Amino acid sequence: MASPEIVSISWGQIKVQGSMKTYKDCKVWPGGSQAWDWRETGTEHSPGVQPADVEDVVKQGVQTLVIGRGMSEALKVPASTMEYLLKQGIDVRVLQTEQAVKEYNSLAAQGIRVGGVFHSTC
Template identity: 35%
Template sequence: MIGHYQFGAMTVGGKIYRNDLKIIDDEVISRWWRREGHTCDIEDVQDILASGPETLVVGMGQPGRMHVTDSLRKVLKDARIELIEQPTAEAVQTFNRLHGRGKRVAGAFHLTC
């Protein structure tokens, strides 16, 4: 599904995106902004939570500066949604592997730091 990632750019379905993005049920939501820049909290992924994936893969940026809040971790655990947090290059590989296996996987990707 994700064709390529490099710092600041990701190719999905042949289209290049240059802003943070989410992927939910094969739909790309571009220009993903979080309430706090390097923090991913519940309100930042409400649409993902509503879609009910098995797994949420979060790309934390190339060096991994973004982090998931404890409150989001709890909500995901209570909803039985597995959370995988990795630097974005690794998260892309994980997302593609899970998607290729037919898993209901959603992604939230920070493309830069």
């Protein structure tokens, strides 16, 4: 199953191929996408993306995970999350969200099993 293209990204809005919803923050993986609700894991801009935020994407068998830190890169990615992903053998790319979407779409177009978590504000 292919990773869906992110069709558009703008402040507070992400549209993913195959979904009728417009997400504020989202997770994508080969064959699907869903809203990313930070409250589920108690995530805040600092310390940032928790291992629990990416576990369900990792479980989809991704080779690469792209993390979008927000438009102004306010969302942090702590060492604990990077260590968790590296221990899983996942190639990780951490970028400003618009750049992260470009990277994600490029990898998806190459047929790589790529997933992502994207923050569309801050």
